[in-house]
Amino acid sequence: MKALRFHAAKDLRIENIDQPPAPGPGQVVIRNRYVGICGTDLHEYVSGPIFVPTDAHPFTGATSPQVLGHEFGGEVIAIGEGVSKVAIGDRVSVQPLIMPRNDEHFADRGLFNLSGSLALVGLSWISGGMSEMALLNDYNVEKIPDSMSDEEAALVEPTAVCVYACDRAGITAGDSVLVTGAGPIGMLALLCARAFGATKLFVSDLNETRLELARKIVPGVITINPKQDNVGDVVRAHSQDGVGCDIALECVGNEHALQSCLDAVRKQGVIVQTGLHPGKGSLDFFQLTFKDAEIRGSWCYPTHSWPRTIDLISSGAVPASRVVTKKITLDQAVKDGFDALLDPAGSELKILIDLKA
CATH class of the missing domain: 3.40.50.720 (NAD(P)-binding Rossmann-like Domain)
Structure with a gap:
């Protein structure tokens, strides 16, 4: 499948990589729909590796080259044993924080975003949003309502x-x-x-x-x-x-x-x-x-805030899609996405990559 991967500062490559493996217990595979280019992605591009691990991440084992993208959503296409919160065909928004679920000081208190072993999809995990598909844990996906668009799903993060x-x-x-x-x-x-x-x-x-x-x-x-x-x-x-x-x-x-x-x-x-x-x-x-x-x-967000944030966007209380100024294809991501956002004279604000285009 096609993916954009970080290799080093100023070295992003569109490559063909293996599809995600079959999901294990408590895991899902989604077909990605839209992904946003975040300021964190821009920092990695200019000055990285920052969050992308150069040695194997102590919790996930991930290392460079890394598929980027942590602001995204998609459609569930496969589920592993024991997954009940989503079903094949569900449209989801991705909550990208990955960490121990117990036996760790902050995890035991539900403060997953403060875990010392924290990893992020698209920065220190096997998958990311800037690819056609992604392997995720079931706690990383939240079903979105019919009233929410695929573009809005990428704006939840x-x-x-x-x-x-x-x-x-x-x-x-x-x-x-x-x-x-x-x-x-x-x-x-x-x-x-x-x-x-x-x-x-x-x-x-x-x-x-x-x-x-x-x-x-x-x-x-x-x-x-x-x-x-x-x-x-x-x-x-x-x-x-x-x-x-x-x-x-x-x-x-x-x-x-x-x-x-x-x-x-x-x-x-x-x-x-x-x-x-x-x-x-x-x-x-x-x-x-x-x-x-x-x-x-204010560091990241509590993981339990995802349904609330989805409700704020889907209800229209937070019209998040107003910040989107351009949509591009994955092949255009570096020149028309990363470079455009780094241009001091540029007029772009939030750029979404359309993985189906």
Whole structure:
């Protein structure tokens, strides 16, 4: 079957590889439909291997070359012994976290995303979404309703990241929320914050094209370009009594953006760090203490959030498909997908690969 595999930085290859083996007990095979190109995939392409193991992964045994893609869905075409949650022919969304199910500190507490042995489909597993088929554990698939499209099934994973970030922030009705970064995660975070009840939304980004997209995707959002205006000043100017926003979601992984979040939130406000920082960075800890503010990390998502996220998308509460700007074929993935998303002057936001095209 055809697949896109990571070999090394700047070395992605479309190759013919073996089809997945027959599913064992508790496993399924799906025919992939759509897969999204994630920022994590882009980081692997530019600077990897990062999450792709160079030696055998201690839990899954996976190693490079690795089929990429962890934002995807498809149709179940084979099931192993003991599988009852899905049947052949079911359309599913893939929850890509793979980890011990018991006899491990965090797994025993249901905190699977915090497992020290964590692996991910499309980064450290036998299969990935950027191929025609994938072998998965039954806990990695969740049946989707008829009201959900195949494209939306591929958007559950990034949306789940944002749902969890909003949970970590404690967003509630009437809150004001700043999101730093108008990439796919930032856009989905805005849509999730609105679904959670936030009534005043701000987004900051250096890319004017993405700010224009934000105004179309999230009507009413207040956009800020830090090259032109101070983020905190704009937020305070639109806040009750000029105190700042209630919540800030940092979706870039940039220390300047994090400092903007701290500047913009009110006293006793909450900042949630969602983007992955490449280095240690710095922060004005005097301001953090003086404001009596909080900074919380947000890593992946609880695996039990998948049905909830599916409901949020399929009901229309989170119109996730708004972030999709282009669909391409697997043969076009590198030039028209990865390279297009890395172009600083590019206009693409979320690109989906159509595995049937």
